[in-house]
Amino acid sequence: MNVIDTTPSLALVLAIGVLFAAGVYLLLERSLTRVLLGFILMGNGANLLFLVAGGRSGGAPLVGTTPEDEMSDPLVQAMVLTAIVITLGITAFVLAMAYRSWQLHGHDEVQDDLEDRRVARHAARNAPAFTDTDSEESGETLDDEAAQVRDETGTDSADGTDGTDGTDDAEGRTTREPR
Amino acid sequence: MTPDAAQYVVPLPVMLPLFAAGLTLALWRHSRAQRIITVVTLSAVVAISVVLLVAADSGPVVVDVGGWAAPVGIDLVADRLSALMLTVSSIVMLCVLLYSLAQGVADDAAGDDASIPTAIYHPTYMVLAAGVFNAFLSGDLFNLYVGFEVFLAASYVLLTLGGTGERIRAGSIYVVVALLSSVIFLVAIAVTYAATGTVNLAQLSERFADIDPGVRLVIQLLLLLAFGIKAAIFPLSAWLPDSYPTAPAPVTAVFAGLLTKVGVYAIIRTQTLLFPEGHADTVLMWLALLTMLVGILGAVAQNDIKRLLSFTLVSHVGFMIFGISLATEPGMSAAIFYVVHHITVQTTLFLVVGLVERRGGSTSLDRLGGLAKLAPGLAILFFIPAMNLAGIPPMSGFLGKLGLVQEGIAQDTWLTWVLVVGSVVTSLLTLYAIVKAWNKAFWQTAPAEIPTDTRLPRGMVGPAAALVVLGLGLTVVAGPLYAYSERAAGTLLDGHSYVDAVFSKGDRGEGESNEVATDEPPLEETGGTDEGGDG
Numbered sequence: 151m152n153v154i155d156t157t158p159s160l161a162l163v164l165a166i167g168v169l170f171a172a173g174v175y176l177l178l179e180r181s182l183t184r185v186l187l188g189f190i191l192m193g194n195g196a197n198l199l200f201l202v203a204g205g206r207s208g209g210a211p212l213v214g215t216t217p218e219d220e221m222s223d224p225l226v227q228a229m230v231l232t233a234i235v236i237t238l239g240i241t242a243f244v245l246a247m248a249y250r251s252w253q254l255h256g257h258d259e260v261q262d263d264l265e266d267r268r269v270a271r272h273a274a275r276n277a278p279a280f281t282d283t284d285s286e287e288s289g290e291t292l293d294d295e296a297a298q299v300r301d302e303t304g305t306d307s308a309d310g311t312d313g314t315d316g317t318d319d320a321e322g323r324t325t326r327e328p329r
Numbered sequence: 330m331t332p333d334a335a336q337y338v339v340p341l342p343v344m345l346p347l348f349a350a351g352l353t354l355a356l357w358r359h360s361r362a363q364r365i366i367t368v369v370t371l372s373a374v375v376a377i378s379v380v381l382l383v384a385a386d387s388g389p390v391v392v393d394v395g396g397w398a399a400p401v402g403i404d405l406v407a408d409r410l411s412a413l414m415l416t417v418s419s420i421v422m423l424c425v426l427l428y429s430l431a432q433g434v435a436d437d438a439a440g441d442d443a444s445i446p447t448a449i450y451h452p453t454y455m456v457l458a459a460g461v462f463n464a465f466l467s468g469d470l471f472n473l474y475v476g477f478e479v480f481l482a483a484s485y486v487l488l489t490l491g492g493t494g495e496r497i498r499a500g501s502i503y504v505v506v507a508l509l510s511s512v513i514f515l516v517a518i519a520v521t522y523a524a525t526g527t528v529n530l531a532q533l534s535e536r537f538a539d540i541d542p543g544v545r546l547v548i549q550l551l552l553l554l555a556f557g558i559k560a561a562i563f564p565l566s567a568w569l570p571d572s573y574p575t576a577p578a579p580v581t582a583v584f585a586g587l588l589t590k591v592g593v594y595a596i597i598r599t600q601t602l603l604f605p606e607g608h609a610d611t612v613l614m615w616l617a618l619l620t621m622l623v624g625i626l627g628a629v630a631q632n633d634i635k636r637l638l639s640f641t642l643v644s645h646v647g648f649m650i651f652g653i654s655l656a657t658e659p660g661m662s663a664a665i666f667y668v669v670h671h672i673t674v675q676t677t678l679f680l681v682v683g684l685v686e687r688r689g690g691s692t693s694l695d696r697l698g699g700l701a702k703l704a705p706g707l708a709i710l711f712f713i714p715a716m717n718l719a720g721i722p723p724m725s726g727f728l729g730k731l732g733l734v735q736e737g738i739a740q741d742t743w744l745t746w747v748l749v750v751g752s753v754v755t756s757l758l759t760l761y762a763i764v765k766a767w768n769k770a771f772w773q774t775a776p777a778e779i780p781t782d783t784r785l786p787r788g789m790v791g792p793a794a795a796l797v798v799l800g801l802g803l804t805v806v807a808g809p810l811y812a813y814s815e816r817a818a819g820t821l822l823d824g825h826s827y828v829d830a831v832f833s834k835g836d837r838g839e840g841e842s843n844e845v846a847t848d849e850p851p852l853e854e855t856g857g858t859d860e861g862g863d864g
Contacts, residue, residue: 173512177505177509182501182505185505189505189508189509189512192512193512193515196512196515196516196519199516199519199520199523200515200518200519200522202519202523203519203520203522203523204522225522225528226522229471229518229522229528232471232475233515236475236478236482236511239482240478240482240485240504240508243482243485243486243504244504244508247485247489247497247500247501247504250489250492250497251497251498251501254494254497255494260498260501260502260505261498261501266571268632269630269631269632272632
């Protein structure tokens with residue numbers, strides 16, 4: 151039954167490689183929009199991979215119009231179509247999420263976990279032994295620095311001294327007005 | 330009910346929730362109608378899944394969707410494992426739905442800005458159910474992918490309900506990680522199709538034997554990677570404790586109970602059916618060990634009950650992977666039993682923590698206290714599933730762990746001994762973490778003022794209590810349930826009964842487009858082919 155020429159086309163293979171490389175690079179960004187672009191590129195790379203998996207193109211796969219051994223494989227196209235539809239829906243959702251993030255914070259960057267920071271702060275209080283020798287004169291520890299990284303919800307005090315002040319953020323009650 | 334008759338109800342667990350989703354979306358102004366529709370739908374699915382549970386015990390129930398015989402058409406297969414997962418998850422989803430309805434009603438009555446906007450909640454919940462059930466029933470790798478995508482898309486919406494800052498933050502991480510695993514899954518399917526020319530699971534199980542072992546290993550690892558992210562196996566689990574706790578309590582509960590288990594189910598299905606030679610078993614053993622230990626150490630460090638429970642969730646996925654990696658019938662049956670136990674207990678705990686949050690105003694262990702005196706009923710509701718999770722005899726958690734440890738010792742290699750020790754240590758640390766939470770939330774004197782006049786709505790306590798009782802009931806029915814798990818594991822490791830059931834019509838499997846399924850019963854000769862471990 152394997153009459154379809156399944157030798158992959160070099161152009162397609164290279165395109166898949168480039169799409170995936172660019173996609174992975176963008177996926178590692180912090181901005182949701184870039185992450186989304188990365189996902190779209192990777193999704194298209196996967197779609198092309200399906201096309202390669204189906205072999206070279208042939209005639210329309212309709213019984214009676216094309217001899218059976220000249221037909222192209224219709225199944226991969228059906229699967230790619232499904233994947234495209236799914237990607238479209240997810241893209242719309244992520245765009246909405248990025249927009250909401252922009253409404254709330256004025257940017258669409260993925261933020262650090264507040265609870266992680268609280269645990270880091272907790273550790274900073276309990277473990278003075280982990281002192282950063284580079285910044286010893288300022289009395290800062292590595293954990294203090296970890297506790298102060300990126301605070302973008304705006305309401306959490308960044309002084310890193312109070313262990314409980316971020317709770318309101320964690321429950322998602324306080325949000326800023328859209329800018 | 331015979332498998333012949335049962336095949337007509339196999340698609341219903343997927344179709345009914347999808348219909349209900351459309352209907353509730355159309356009726357978005359009428360929240361009472363929405364509630365009635367969703368509850369009736371899920372109750373019907375529970376009934377159907379019980380029918381399937383009985384029917385599948387005499388052989389896998391196969392239905393060709395659209396009348397096209399496999400492998401041309403897509404088939405839905407309900408074997409023992411699928412039916413068992415279907416039953417447990419539909420019961421749990423029904424309980425969580427009732428809980429969330431009561432919560433919604435209570436919030437409306439209190440004039441609160443409801444944390445769950447009900448108009449969109451019901452349709453999304455139904456889509457989630459359809460996706461999960463589709464994943465359990467699918468007999469086709471691509472259809473499995475579609476099932477995953479359906480419930481993931483619903484889960485994105487549920488996780489970011491209301492669109493508050495914290496939920497958007499947690500949702501971003503969750504969505505990005507889920508998207509990555511979806512792409513990996515898609516790539517795995519493409520490579521599979523390129524290598525074998527099919528995506529039908531039964532046909533794959535036949536054709537994988539003939540392809541290059543290197544390619545087969547690549548596909549196996551790609552699938553493990555994709556499912557491992559969804560099941561939150563250790564190096565791929567960091568997203569879970571970060572994203573789950575911010576969602577509304579019922580949403581967290583249903584996610585914790587079901588979504589990781591769908592990943593575990595997919596691992597069980599693909600590893601047993603497609604890769605029976607088990608090249609990944611050693612890797613899986615190490616991953617199981619690390620998942621158990623790293624997860625539970627994370628839980629010990631937490632100061633918030635929801636996050637603590639999320640870490641125990643990660644940790645206990647390790648037990649299931651342990652059972653899968655043993656790759657024997659006793660190991661697999663213990664893993665299946667453990668999945669059933671864990672779906673129930675983890676969901677219960679998250680629901681009860683939702684009650685604790687309502688009663689005490691917080692989930693932070695620094696702020697809670699004295700709840701045992703204020704709300705003794707709530708204390709009992711928390712204590713029972715907590716002890717069940719830690720594995721105190723004679724509860725179901727103990728029975729599952731006992732099965733795993735026994736088989737680990739029976740295999741008697743140094744690695745399984747390490748795993749046995751690891752699982753015992755994990756159980757002890759689970760007990761420690763849970764007892765710490767119990768002491769702080771229920772026994773210590775309250776550090777802050779806790780309102781004494783709050784009453785928990787009976788509609789929320791009821792479903793949570795029902796799940797607590799269900800968790801205890803697993804002990805009562807442990808004999809038959811464990812025997813069923815053993816038969817399910819026997820079917821899985823045998824492999825032939827699944828393939829025979831899908832291709833039982835004799836003239837099927839040629840791939841000719843004019844071979845539409847006829848009306849003859851497809852399963853008449855399969856009754857004797859499966860050799861479950863009835864002993």
